[in-house]
Amino acid sequence: MRYSQLTYKTANDPALPTADENSWTPNFGAGAYYYSQKLYIGLSVPFLSTNILATKYIAKQIELRNNYFLTAGYVAPITNDIKIKPSILVKYISGNPVQMDLNATVLFRDVLWAGLSYRSFNSLIFLTQVNVTEQLRIGYSYDLSLGRLSNYHSGSHEFMINYLFSFTKTKVATPRYF
Incomplete structure (x- = not known):
């Protein structure tokens, strides 16, 4: 996140971040898709692992939860x-x-x-x-x-x-x- 590009009403507030921060979180996903001339069906799980994002500026951790998608058409x-x-x-x-x-x-x-x-x-x-x-x-x-x-x-x-x-x-x- 680019905290240095934010403009604050109150300058020098210690509760507000001022330095930019980067983090890396691995992700694994899987899916299957079947189609024919008249129908299709698919299932995907783009986040197989549950990850926690935490920074030194954010007091509460952010949990990246599993996502599930099912699609079908005819x-x-x-x-x-x-x-x-x-x-x-x-x-x-x-x-x-x-x-x-x-x-x-x-x-x-x-x-x-x-x-x-x-x-x-x-x-x-x-x-x-x-x-x-x-x-x-x-x-x-x-x-x-x-x-x-x-x-x-x-x-x-x-x-x-x-x-x-x-x-x-x-x-x-x-x-x-x-």
């Missing part, structure tokens, strides 16, 4: 031009309530996406995307808070650019056997 063709893509993301951090994102997206002619997402704890997301080319997709979403946080902000905007790099090789230059 593509349901309605007509030749329209597909519905329901999906779910379940998030759990040790010691906190489970959070869930329920999503439904309509895909029109494999080019235009429009959808809604509901996040537990009162958030509604409107989203749209367009496949500009087979490799380029652009999108926009608006996240509307439905809970107490809505008294303090009017939502958030997100713009997305997705580019799929296509690297085709005709032969393996260096085969690996491990």
